[in-house]
Every structure is written in C-alpha cells, then in structure tokens.
Amino acid sequence: MTVLGNLALWVAFLVGIWGALTGFAGGLLGRADLQQSARHAVFAMCAALLTAVFALEWALFHHDFNVEYVAAYTSRNLPIFYTWSALYAGQKGSLLFWASVLSVFGALALTFTSRRHAPLLPYVAGVVCAVAAFFVTVMLFAANPFERLAYTPVDGSGMNPQLQNPGMVFHPPMLYLGYISITIPFAFAIAALLSKKLDVDWLVAIRKWTLVSWLFLAIGLLIGMWWAYVELGWGGYWAWDPVENAALLPWLVMTAFLHSVMVQEKRGMLKKWNLALVIGAWLLSIFGTFLTRSGVIASVHSFTQSPVGYFFLGFLLLAAGSTIVLYVIRLPLLEAEATLESMVSREASFLFNNLLFIGLAFSVLWGTLYPILSEWLQGTKVTVGPPFFNLVNIPLGLALLALTGIGPLIAWRRASIPNLQRQFAVPAVTGLFVLLIMLVAGMREMGPLVAIGLGGFVTATVIQEFGRGARARHRQYGEPLVLAVLRLVGRNRRRYGGYIVHMGIVLLFVAFAGMAFKTETQATLRPGESATLRSPYGYVYTFTHLGISQYDALNRRVTAALVDVSRDGKPVGRLKTEKRQHVDALGRNTFEASTEVGIRSGLREDLYVVLGGLVNGTEQAVYRFTINPLVWWVWFGGYVLVAGGLIVLWPGGGSPAVRRTQAGYAVKLEAQR
Amino acid sequence: MNAGAKFAIGALLIVGAVGYLMASGVKQTGQFFLTPSELSQRVAADPSFYNLGMKVGARVVPGTVARDPAAQILRFDITDGSARYPVVFHGLPPDTFTDSVEVVVEGRLQRDGVIYATDVLAKCGSRYEAVPKAA
Numbered sequence: 064m065t066v067l068g069n070l071a072l073w074v075a076f077l078v079g080i081w082g083a084l085t086g087f088a089g090g091l092l093g094r095a096d097l098q099q100s101a102r103h104a105v106f107a108m109c110a111a112l113l114t115a116v117f118a119l120e121w122a123l124f125h126h127d128f129n130v131e132y133v134a135a136y137t138s139r140n141l142p143i144f145y146t147w148s149a150l151y152a153g154q155k156g157s158l159l160f161w162a163s164v165l166s167v168f169g170a171l172a173l174t175f176t177s178r179r180h181a182p183l184l185p186y187v188a189g190v191v192c193a194v195a196a197f198f199v200t201v202m203l204f205a206a207n208p209f210e211r212l213a214y215t216p217v218d219g220s221g222m223n224p225q226l227q228n229p230g231m232v233f234h235p236p237m238l239y240l241g242y243i244s245i246t247i248p249f250a251f252a253i254a255a256l257l258s259k260k261l262d263v264d265w266l267v268a269i270r271k272w273t274l275v276s277w278l279f280l281a282i283g284l285l286i287g288m289w290w291a292y293v294e295l296g297w298g299g300y301w302a303w304d305p306v307e308n309a310a311l312l313p314w315l316v317m318t319a320f321l322h323s324v325m326v327q328e329k330r331g332m333l334k335k336w337n338l339a340l341v342i343g344a345w346l347l348s349i350f351g352t353f354l355t356r357s358g359v360i361a362s363v364h365s366f367t368q369s370p371v372g373y374f375f376l377g378f379l380l381l382a383a384g385s386t387i388v389l390y391v392i393r394l395p396l397l398e399a400e401a402t403l404e405s406m407v408s409r410e411a412s413f414l415f416n417n418l419l420f421i422g423l424a425f426s427v428l429w430g431t432l433y434p435i436l437s438e439w440l441q442g443t444k445v446t447v448g449p450p451f452f453n454l455v456n457i458p459l460g461l462a463l464l465a466l467t468g469i470g471p472l473i474a475w476r477r478a479s480i481p482n483l484q485r486q487f488a489v490p491a492v493t494g495l496f497v498l499l500i501m502l503v504a505g506m507r508e509m510g511p512l513v514a515i516g517l518g519g520f521v522t523a524t525v526i527q528e529f530g531r532g533a534r535a536r537h538r539q540y541g542e543p544l545v546l547a548v549l550r551l552v553g554r555n556r557r558r559y560g561g562y563i564v565h566m567g568i569v570l571l572f573v574a575f576a577g578m579a580f581k582t583e584t585q586a587t588l589r590p591g592e593s594a595t596l597r598s599p600y601g602y603v604y605t606f607t608h609l610g611i612s613q614y615d616a617l618n619r620r621v622t623a624a625l626v627d628v629s630r631d632g633k634p635v636g637r638l639k640t641e642k643r644q645h646v647d648a649l650g651r652n653t654f655e656a657s658t659e660v661g662i663r664s665g666l667r668e669d670l671y672v673v674l675g676g677l678v679n680g681t682e683q684a685v686y687r688f689t690i691n692p693l694v695w696w697v698w699f700g701g702y703v704l705v706a707g708g709l710i711v712l713w714p715g716g717g718s719p720a721v722r723r724t725q726a727g728y729a730v731k732l733e734a735q736r
Numbered sequence: 737m738n739a740g741a742k743f744a745i746g747a748l749l750i751v752g753a754v755g756y757l758m759a760s761g762v763k764q765t766g767q768f769f770l771t772p773s774e775l776s777q778r779v780a781a782d783p784s785f786y787n788l789g790m791k792v793g794a795r796v797v798p799g800t801v802a803r804d805p806a807a808q809i810l811r812f813d814i815t816d817g818s819a820r821y822p823v824v825f826h827g828l829p830p831d832t833f834t835d836s837v838e839v840v841v842e843g844r845l846q847r848d849g850v851i852y853a854t855d856v857l858a859k860c861g862s863r864y865e866a867v868p869k870a871a
Binding site for chain 1: 739740742743746747750751753754757758760761762764765766767768769770791803805806807808827828830831832833834
C-alpha cells in the first residue's frame with residue numbers, strides 16, 4: 064500500500080505543478096484550453112490525494128508496523144476510533160490531511176461557484192494547486208508518511224494517552240479545516256488582483272467561504288478548549304500557549320473581515336483593507352502551521368526540529384513577498400467609492416471594530432513572538448505569559464464587547480440624535496441595571512463588572528432588534544409573534560444569525576469573567592479525611608477521600624480515587640479521578656502516567672478534582688480541588704455562536720422575488736429608525 | 737473638522753492605547769528566559785540578580801528527582817550541561833514530568849542558590865509534535 068501511497072503523492076505533485084502553471088497562464092493569456100486543464104488538475108489532484116489518504120488509513124488499520132508512521136503513532140491495542148484519527152496525530156500524516164482537504168475544498172469551490180465568477184476560477188485553481196503542491200513537496204522530500212523502516216517492530220509505540228480523548232479526534236481536523244479553508248478566500252483574492260476584477264463581485268463569491276473557515280476555526284478552538292479543560296488537568300481552558308495563539312490569530316483577522324466586508328458591500332469603502340485582511344488571515348494560517356512545526360518558539364509542546372520548518376519558512380516568505388508585490392501593483396484600482404460621512408455611523412463603528420480586532424491580533428502575535436524578538440533586539444530572551452495577554456487583551460476585548468452592542472444600533476452613513484436616543488435608551492438602562500445588581504451582590508472586581516454590565520447592554524440590544532423586527536412583521540403580515548421571530552430570522556439570516564453569534568460572544572465573555580473568581584486548594588488525605596473549599600457564591604464544599612481502587616482496562620492500568628462531595632453539609636455526589644498508566648500489548652508501560660480529571664459541571668460552577676498521586680503506594684492521596692465558576696457557559700456560549708454561524712451560512716435565502724421584498728422590507732426597517 | 741480627520745484621531749487613540757498596553761505589559765510581566773549557564777553568568781556579573789521572576793529552560797538531571805507527596809514538595813536538579821541548579825517546587829507537577837525530561841521552570845533564584853519554582857512545565861514527548869495543543 065505504501066507503493067500506491069507514494070505513487071499517489073507523485074501524481075499529486077506533478078498534477079499540482081501543472082495545475083498551477085496552466086491556471087495562472089490560462090487566466091493571464093485568456094486561453095480556454097489551459098483554463099480547462101487547470102480545472103481538471105484540481106480534480107485529479109483531489110483524487111490522487113484521497114488515494115494517498117486511503118493508502119495510509121489502510122496501513123494504519125492493518126497494523127503495518129513496517130511503515131514508520133504506523134509504528135510511531137499506533138499500537139495493536141489502540142482503540143479503533145483513535146487508530147482512525149492517527150491519520151493526523153503526527154506531523155507527516157497531518158501534512159497529508161492538509162493537502163487532501165485543501166484539494167477537496169478546491170474541487171468544491173470550482174464546482175459550486177456561480178458561473179458569474181467564471182473569470183476568477185482559473186486563478187483560483189492555480190492558487191489551490193500551488194499551495195497543495197507545496198504540501199506534497201514537503202511530504203515527498205522531508206516528511207513522507209509512507210516511509211518504511213528497515214525492520215518490522217512487533218508492536219507500534221502507541222498514541223500519547225493525552226490524545227486518546229474524543230476531543231482530540233475532532234479538535235485537530237476542525238482546526239485544520241478552518242486553517243485550510245482560508246486558502247479558498249485567499250485564492251479568490253489573488254484571482255481578483257490578477258484579473259483586475261476588483262469590484263464587489265469577488266467578495267460575494269467568497270462570502271460563504273470566509274464564514275465556513277471562520278466557523279471551523281471557532282469550532283476547532285472551542286473543542287480545543289474543552290479538551291484542555293477535561294484532559295490536561297491544570298484547571299483552565301486557555302493558557303495563551305503559542306500554539307493556541309497561532310490558531311486564534313487567523314480567527315481574529317477573519318472576524319474583522321466578516322465585519323468590514325459589510326462596509327464594502329454597502330458603501331464601496333475599505334477595498335484595500337478587506338483584501339489585506341483576507342491575505343493576512345491566510346498568511347497567518349501558514350505562519351501558524353510553521354510555528355507549530357518548526358520549534359522556533361519555546362512552547363511546552365515539543366516539536367521535533369525538522370527540515371519541515373525551513374520549508375514552511377521559505378514558502379511563507381515567498382508567498383508573503385509575491386502577494387505583497389501583487390497587492391501594491393494593484394493598489395490604484397482599489398480606491399474607495401465613498402468617504403466616511405460621520406463618526407457616529409455604522410461605518411465608523413465597523414472601522415473601530417476592525418482596528419480593535421487587528422490590535423488584538425497584533426498584541427497576541429507580539430506576545431507570542433516576544434521571546435524571539437527580544438533576543439534579536441536586546442540579546443536576551445524575555446518571555447511574556449498569561450499576565451501579559453490578560454493585561455493587554457482584556458481592555459481591548461471589553462471595548463469590542465461594547466462595540467458589539469453599539470454597532471448594530473447606529474444607522475449607516477450618519478445617525479441623528481433622536482435616532483440614537485431611541486436606540487440606546489433601553490439597552491443602556493439595562494446594562495446599568497445589571498451592573499448595579501452585581502455591585503449590590505458584592506462583586507467589586509473591575510474587569511468582571513464591566514464584562515457583565517456590557518453583557519447586559521449587548522443582550523438588551525439583541526432582544527430589542529429581534530423584538531422590533533418581529534413586531535413589524537406582526538403588524539404588517541398579522542403573524543403571531545413566535546412565527547414572526549422565526550420568519551424574521553429565516554428571511555434575514557445574515558443579520559439575525561449575526562445577532563445570535565453576538566449573543567454567543569456575550570455568554571463567552573461573561574463565562575471568561577467568571578474565571579476571575581476561581582478558587583483552588585491542595586490536600587493530602589488519608590481515606591476518610593476531608594478538605595474544604597469555599598466557592599465564590601459563598602457555599603462551603605467538603606471533599607472526602609473515600610479510597611483508592613486499582614484495576615486493568617483495555618490498554619491501561621488504572622488507579623482510581625473516589626471523592627464524596629457535600630455542599631454546606633448536604634451530599635451532592637461522588638467524583639472519580641484517575642491516574643492511567645498506559646501499557647502495550649505485552650503489558651509494558653508506554654508513556655508517562657496520565658491524569659483523568661473528575662469534573663462535576665453545573666450552571667453556576669464546576670467542581671474539578673485532580674489526583675496528584677499516592678503517597679508511597681498507600682491509600683493516602685494527593686489531591687487538587689478547584690472550583691471553576693461559569694465554565695458550563697463557555698460551552699453553551701460556544702453552541703450559541705456555532706448555531707448563529709450556521710444560520711448565517713445555511714444555503715438559500717428564498718426566491719429572488721422574496722429576496723426583493725425582503726430588501727424592500729429591510730429598507731423600511733432602516734427608515735423607521 | 738471632517739469625519740475622516742476625527743476618525744484618524746480615534747484610530748490614533750486606539751493604536752496608541754494598544755501600543756501603550758503592550759509596552760507596559762511587557763515591562764510589567766516580561767520574564768527572562770534563561771538557560772542555567774546564562775543564569776550563572778548573570779549572577780556572576782550582577783550579584784543582586786536574586787529574587788527575580790524568571791523562566792529557566794533546562795533538562796532534569798537523572799536521579800535527582802525527590803518527591804515528597806505528603807507535603808507535595810518536589811525537588812530536582814536542572815542542567816544544560818555546564819551549570820546546574822537545584823529546584824524546589826511546591827505543587828503537582830504535570831503528567832509529562834519525569835526524570836531527564838526537558839522542563840521550563842518558572843520561579844525565583846534565591847541567595848541559597850536554589851530556584852524556588854512557582855510552576856514547572858514539562859515538554860511533552862517527541863511524539864506529540866503535530867498536535868496543536870497541550871499545556
């Protein structure tokens with residue numbers, strides 16, 4: 064099967080280069096035959112890469128340990144679920160995953176893009192082929208997943224136990240899907256620059272794609288947070304690790320783009336800026352891939368120092384250089400069709416929103432790269448950690464949260480004073496009221512107070528928008544209010560889906576604020592002994608160590624500790640936390656023992672229990688008990704955000720006739736303000 | 737004053753605020769990231785180089801790890817081949833911490849020559865590379 068895999072890689076390599084050449088040449092020369100050939104090249108490459116994926120999965124499932132990759136990441140007793148996901152558990156396999164997913168996205172983009180945008184497509188095919196060919200090159204010359212060993216091990220080394228978690232099966236592919244799909248909007252941006260078709264058209268062509276990658280990145284980040292929380296046992300979900308930051312950066316830039324693109328559609332402004340954002344997001348996604356694979360940044364993740372990093376650096380520099388040159392050449396074609404009329408306008412609020420997003424992205428990038436930068440500039444390596452990111456990003460994030468509420472309330476072009484009064488009265492009062500309640504409840508911490516107060520403000524704006532829209536429908540069509548709300552969302556998916564995303568963001572911010580009140584204690588307990596911890600709500604939790612049990616499971620030896628939990632003296636349940644020593648088929652230890660956290664999740668707070676170890680093999684156990692407020696709301700807010708994104712993304716939007724009346728209706732709504 | 741100019745002022749304010757936050761953030765929270773030999777050079781050059789928050793990246797010296805689980809105290813030595821420092825850490829080390837693993841120790845060097853760690857991060861095994869997360 065490795066022969067098939069290698070063959071498929073070589074086919075993909077040659078076809079990719081051919082597709083890149085014919086795509087660009089066909090587009091520039093206007094030759095239909097070359098354009099057609101480039102299109103076919105994408106489909107051919109897609110077929111070849113999927114064949115390679117099939118070959119690797121075949122080797123994984125058949126435990127062909129003569130293949131280095133199979134031996135390095137799987138073992139005979141690895142659950143089948145994780146054998147499948149071993150495709151992207153390692154560097155080499157994930158490169159194959161990247162390239163094949165990109166070719167699939169490319170094929171989809173070429174198939175489903177409307178014929179209206181046909182002049183852009185040859186370039187799109189060219190960019191997709193070029194990028195995929197780069198990944199195939201890296202595989203063929205530096206990290207071939209089909210490499211064979213000189214001997215055949217009896218068993219593989221198995222998968223790192225921390226990766227044996229459902230979250231890890233879905234987290235990397237989601238993140239990759241996000242990273243990879245950014246290439247499609249980028250390809251359209253390059254196509255627009257090369258073909259000089261720089262009107263709003265290319266933006267329309269990529270609108271859905273930008274949302275797709277934004278959504279995948281968001282899902283990937285959220286699952287990653289969940290995985291870190293339930294699997295790593297340090298008690299939080301976000302540590303500002305360079306690798307996390309690398310995934311956050313393109314998401315921030317994409318979010319900025321999703322907002323500013325509306326300004327270009329409505330007012331013909333920000334053309335240069337939008338192009339720069341798409342290009343920047345893509346470069347950051349490649350940069351993130353480079354960062355996570357090269358080992359340039361001292362991260363707790365150990366990334367093998369391999370030539371792969373140099374390949375990525377070279378590619379990044381080449382891509383950045385050529386793209387920037389192309390962009391600068393085309394700048395004269397990107398003049399705005401309108402100017403900013405008033406500071407108090409939707410446009411202006413989008414502009415500030417964008418500046419804040421880019422400020423956030425820049426500070427995250429700066430903090431991530433600071434060890435390298437400081438070494439260059441001062442000769443000493445200086446690192447910044449979570450305190451830096453919190454100090455810088457909390458104010459910026461709160462300013463953005465405020466804009467989340469302010470932006471949708473301000474009219475396009477120029478808002479009048481009565482308009483502002485009418486729009487802001489209820490939300491502002493609501494926000495202040497929420498703030499007051501929190502003050503009365505005894506909260507004194509500045510950050511969380513502002514976050515929760517703004518949360519109330521933004522929530523009120525969203526409810527006000529839904530209420531006004533639904534009431535207008537109710538009056539106009541006599542629909543009952545519930546139906547009116549549903550139709551409202553259905554007919555204006557982009558707008559109201561966007562509001563639902565905003566609600567998700569509010570929930571996330573409030574949940575993040577909750578972590579400011581986390582409490583923690585460590586204790587060494589004999590069976591029957593207990594430790595107490597006071598929750599931020601004033602409850603006193605008592606954790607009683609019941610005892611230790613040891614047993615064998617499928618591929619591990621388990622040491623489990625049971626803890627009885629009571630709140631203010633009333634029993635609330637029992638939590639189990641484990642140390643797992645993974646073993647291979649012969650019963651030998653593999654990897655270090657890993658911890659399974661005991662979590663009891665609630666609407667108000669999570670109880671989080673970690674078994675640190677046993678004292679000299681007795682039943683005396685070392686524990687860490689943590690109370691994490693509002694964590695449940697992070698996951699719930701994530702669901703809301705994703706649901707809102709899906710509503711915006713859902714295909715269709717009614718017949719053209721419906722869309723016309725809808726447009727008229729939107730105008731009417733605007734006029735009412 | 738037209739809207740463009742007003743916006744430029746607003747933009748400058750935001751850029752300035754971001755710049756200020758970043759500069760003060762680095763100043764307040766930046767920590768030296770040193771190897772044990774760099775640390776010993778610094779201490780030799782500047783005898784007051786104690787009790788400063790820093791990170792030290794090194795390898796655990798095999799055989800030096802002493803755990804006192806009851807008191808949750810972990811002692812070990814770190815080295816980069818030339819300089820060597822003892823470390824005392826009060827808390828639970830990460831799962832990946834073992835004898836001879838590469839670690840990043842966050843803490844303060846005191847005058848007794850011991851690094852009192854507030855956090856110990858262990859680099860994960862080599863077969864962790866492609867996974868985009870860990871802590």
